[in-house]
Amino acid sequence: IKTIGKMHCVVMWYSLLFSVVLLHSARGQVSYSIPEEMAKGSIVGNIAQDLGLDLQRLRSGKARIYTGDSTEYIGLSKDTGLLLIKEKMDRESLCAKTTPCALHLQMILENPMELYTITVEITDINDNPPTFQKKRIEFEISESAVTGARFLLQGAVDADVGVNDLQSYSLKPTDNFILELHSQSDGDKNVEMVLQRSLDREKKVVVTLLLTAFDGGDPQLSGTVQIDVTVLDVNDNAPVFTQKVYKAIITENAAKGFKLTTVSATDADEGSNGHVTYYVASKDDIVRNMFIIDQHSGEVTLNGLVDFEKASHYQIDIQAKDQGGLSDSCKLIIDVLDINDNKPVISLLSMSSSVSEDSTPGTVIAMMKVDDADSGVNGQIHCMINENIPFALISSSKNFISLSIEQHLDREGDVEYNISVTCSDQGVPALSSSASLSLQISDVNDNAPVFEKSNYEACVLENNTPDLSIFTVKASDADWNQNARVSYILEDSTVNGVSVSSYVSVHPDSGLITAVRSFDYEQLKDFHFRVKAQDGGSPPLSSNATVKIIIQDQNDNAPQVLYPVQTGASVVAEIIVPRAADVGYLVTKVVAVDVDSGQNAWLSYKLQKATDRALFEVGLQNGEIRTVRQVTDKDAVKQKLTVVVEDNGQPSRSAMVSINVAVADSFPEVLSEFTDFTHEKQYNGNLTFYLILALAVVSLLFIVSIISIISVKIYRWRQNKLFYQSGANLPVIPYYPPLYTDGTLQHVYNYEMCGTTDSRMSDMKFVRPYSQNTLVSQSCMGTVQREKKEQEVDDLTLEQWHNLTHQKLLSLDTT
Numbered sequence: 001i002k003t004i005g006k007m008h009c010v011v012m013w014y015s016l017l018f019s020v021v022l023l024h025s026a027r028g029q030v031s032y033s034i035p036e037e038m039a040k041g042s043i044v045g046n047i048a049q050d051l052g053l054d055l056q057r058l059r060s061g062k063a064r065i066y067t068g069d070s071t072e073y074i075g076l077s078k079d080t081g082l083l084l085i086k087e088k089m090d091r092e093s094l095c096a097k098t099t100p101c102a103l104h105l106q107m108i109l110e111n112p113m114e115l116y117t118i119t120v121e122i123t124d125i126n127d128n129p130p131t132f133q134k135k136r137i138e139f140e141i142s143e144s145a146v147t148g149a150r151f152l153l154q155g156a157v158d159a160d161v162g163v164n165d166l167q168s169y170s171l172k173p174t175d176n177f178i179l180e181l182h183s184q185s186d187g188d189k190n191v192e193m194v195l196q197r198s199l200d201r202e203k204k205v206v207v208t209l210l211l212t213a214f215d216g217g218d219p220q221l222s223g224t225v226q227i228d229v230t231v232l233d234v235n236d237n238a239p240v241f242t243q244k245v246y247k248a249i250i251t252e253n254a255a256k257g258f259k260l261t262t263v264s265a266t267d268a269d270e271g272s273n274g275h276v277t278y279y280v281a282s283k284d285d286i287v288r289n290m291f292i293i294d295q296h297s298g299e300v301t302l303n304g305l306v307d308f309e310k311a312s313h314y315q316i317d318i319q320a321k322d323q324g325g326l327s328d329s330c331k332l333i334i335d336v337l338d339i340n341d342n343k344p345v346i347s348l349l350s351m352s353s354s355v356s357e358d359s360t361p362g363t364v365i366a367m368m369k370v371d372d373a374d375s376g377v378n379g380q381i382h383c384m385i386n387e388n389i390p391f392a393l394i395s396s397s398k399n400f401i402s403l404s405i406e407q408h409l410d411r412e413g414d415v416e417y418n419i420s421v422t423c424s425d426q427g428v429p430a431l432s433s434s435a436s437l438s439l440q441i442s443d444v445n446d447n448a449p450v451f452e453k454s455n456y457e458a459c460v461l462e463n464n465t466p467d468l469s470i471f472t473v474k475a476s477d478a479d480w481n482q483n484a485r486v487s488y489i490l491e492d493s494t495v496n497g498v499s500v501s502s503y504v505s506v507h508p509d510s511g512l513i514t515a516v517r518s519f520d521y522e523q524l525k526d527f528h529f530r531v532k533a534q535d536g537g538s539p540p541l542s543s544n545a546t547v548k549i550i551i552q553d554q555n556d557n558a559p560q561v562l563y564p565v566q567t568g569a570s571v572v573a574e575i576i577v578p579r580a581a582d583v584g585y586l587v588t589k590v591v592a593v594d595v596d597s598g599q600n601a602w603l604s605y606k607l608q609k610a611t612d613r614a615l616f617e618v619g620l621q622n623g624e625i626r627t628v629r630q631v632t633d634k635d636a637v638k639q640k641l642t643v644v645v646e647d648n649g650q651p652s653r654s655a656m657v658s659i660n661v662a663v664a665d666s667f668p669e670v671l672s673e674f675t676d677f678t679h680e681k682q683y684n685g686n687l688t689f690y691l692i693l694a695l696a697v698v699s700l701l702f703i704v705s706i707i708s709i710i711s712v713k714i715y716r717w718r719q720n721k722l723f724y725q726s727g728a729n730l731p732v733i734p735y736y737p738p739l740y741t742d743g744t745l746q747h748v749y750n751y752e753m754c755g756t757t758d759s760r761m762s763d764m765k766f767v768r769p770y771s772q773n774t775l776v777s778q779s780c781m782g783t784v785q786r787e788k789k790e791q792e793v794d795d796l797t798l799e800q801w802h803n804l805t806h807q808k809l810l811s812l813d814t815t
Contacts, residue, residue: 048081061109126217156213235324265320340427445537555649
């Protein structure tokens with residue numbers, strides 16, 4: 001059969017013979033058994049099927065095989081779930097004589113983390129024949145050697161184990177010697193050549209033998225060595241050891257050259273036949289290199305460094321030989337004592353670099369394997385982590401630990417954890433090792449923005465400019481990045497039935513509150529609204545703050561004089577004072593209001609101008625005009641007073657009213673003064689009219705008729721106007737509305753009196769209220785019932801007029 005075909009047949013044969021796997025799975029463990037020397041790509045088993053995992057879980061969990069060393073003999077196919085041979089395995093190289101020979105692997109899955117233990121037993125095949133260390137063995141045996149003399153032979157070595165190991169020997173020819181096998185306590189066999197027939201040097205100087213070693217494999221393999229026996233002259237006593245078994249104890253940290261023991265053998269012969277030399281007869285190269293024996297003294301010393309973790313005891317075969325070729329053998333058993341010379345080794349299998357702060361307790365974030373090569377208490381490991389952190393170590397199985405979350409995490413408290421895992425053994429002194437793990441805590445949106453204050457208050461002067469920056473609200477969010485990005489939103493509400501957004505606006509990023517319009521204190525004293533701070537998380541979280549804007553008053557309104565009433569463009573009022581008025585006589589009262597508030601509405605009254613300052617005074621606070629002294633006949637009939645009403649604002653604003661006071665005892669006298677005054681005005685008006693008319697006649701003769709008509713109409717209009725003005729100069733008693741409080745009127749009231757140049761045609765009308773911002777002028781029509789008015793004027797004497805006026809003023813003062 002060709003070589004390739006032979007290899008395929010061998011692989012098929014071994015596959016059929018050993019591919020039947022003893023599989024058991026318990027708590028994430030699975031075991032397989034395969035023969036050694038399987039070709040690359042051979043199937044070990046279906047790990048996905050045996051563990052009950054689907055292929056999607058292998059791929060999503062990033063399944064991988066952890067071997068613990070640098071050589072990966074077995075790999076995992078995540079697409080098929082099969083364990084495949086990656087490197088050809090030689091059981092003898094991996095385990096030597098150790099049985100059973102097994103590879104201990106771990107399969108690790110993530111998301112969530114899972115660990116499965118895989119044991120792959122490598123069974124032996126008969127691929128190694130027995131071999132001897134030497135190609136030729138030479139003996140010098142005296143011809144006087146007695147029957148039954150024994151000669152220890154160096155045995156063969158078979159790297160295989162079990163039935164494939166060395167099983168038997170054969171010696172040919174058997175004329176003088178036979179073989180005897182002696183089983184040792186360690187399972188090894190000593191081979192001795194026993195003399196069964198005396199040698200005769202005279203017949204044969206050299207006896208050549210062939211020693212064959214056989215194993216138990218199928219097919220059976222063998223190895224041979226030639227034995228040359230040189231027959232010597234008489235040496236009839238062989239060396240004899242004082243003990244067949246020697247024992248020694250050594251610690252694994254013993255220095256090179258350390259003396260273990262001394263073996264001793266005696267030879268009854270004399271001379272060179274009684275001189276004994278010692279040899280290490282062990283076939284193991286490691287033993288022969290580790291220990292040496294003095295050929296003359298039999299002292300056994302340490303020639304290397306022993307390691308308990310590699311071998312806990314040694315067995316040495318020692319041979320004593322005399323010059324005649326006779327020998328004896330003994331066994332030296334050396335026990336190695338363990339010391340705590342190995343630190344625990346921490347291997348990080350898997351680690352999450354970051355974890356969300358809302359992870360539930362029990363979530364595994366790291367998996368580690370801890371090994372200690374020492375044994376007993378020196379190999380017992382205890383691991384711990386630094387204190388005051390929300391994590392805990394859990395031992396999932398032997399030598400495997402996992403780091404899991406023990407308490408709820410809060411990124412706002414700790415952004416990152418540096419976790420130190422320390423593992424120490426129980427030796428004296430204890431040895432330890434540490435591993436540092438860095439874990440980032442990722443943020444979730446679990447904190448709503450928080451305002452610095454739940455209620456804000458700000459003051460703004462009225463008459464502000466639009467886009468005025470009022471103040472800034474500030475909210476902070478303990479989260480991070482996008483979850484901490486705060487946006488400010490003006491919540492929808494109304495102020496006096498109008499959306500609050502028409503009054504103020506809020507900058508979405510800075511929280512700056514800006515006025516949208518100019519505020520008027522007289523219309524709006526203050527208003528409230530709510531600002532919402534919302535973060536950028538998903539879903540977003542928010543909180544609210546209440547903002548109160550207080551409008552502060554400015555002195556932007558001048559005082560308004562309510563009485564004396566000023567009609568049209570006239571700012572003059574007419575008051576009559578009898579000549580018999582006493583000191584302190586109430587002439588009239590100036591009544592004014594200021595729609596501002598506070599000190600801006602505090603009014604003071606001053607007499608700015610007067611015909612006779614010694615006759616009248618004005619109350620600073622109440623605006624009452626009273627006589628200072630007794631009125632005399634020398635006082636002029638016409639007294640003109642100018643009163644200034646001034647508020648207390650900064651800067652102050654004022655209003656002015658002019659009052660004509662008539663000092664007279666009779667009403668006709670007063671009317672004559674008014675008539676002269678009216679005629680003077682009429683004369684000046686007529687003069688202007690005629691000048692214009694003359695100019696129009698000269699310039700526009702062709703439209704004389706039209707101008708004449710227009711002139712007549714203008715004349716009649718002016719007559720009516722003069723009539724109205726003369727009537728307005730009479731004293732008027734104001735009527736205060738019931739809603740007048742705190743210096744402010746909610747409505748504007750107009751008061752009218754009509755009169756004619758003829759006192760018998762005068763008429764007086766009492767107050768009529770009108771709505772705000774509406775001025776109504778009531779003219780005195782020619783259709784007034786003249787007879788009734790004349791009768792009323794005839795019956796009204798000056799004294800009655802004075803009393804009526806005085807009563808109205810007193811009523812005004814009381815109000």
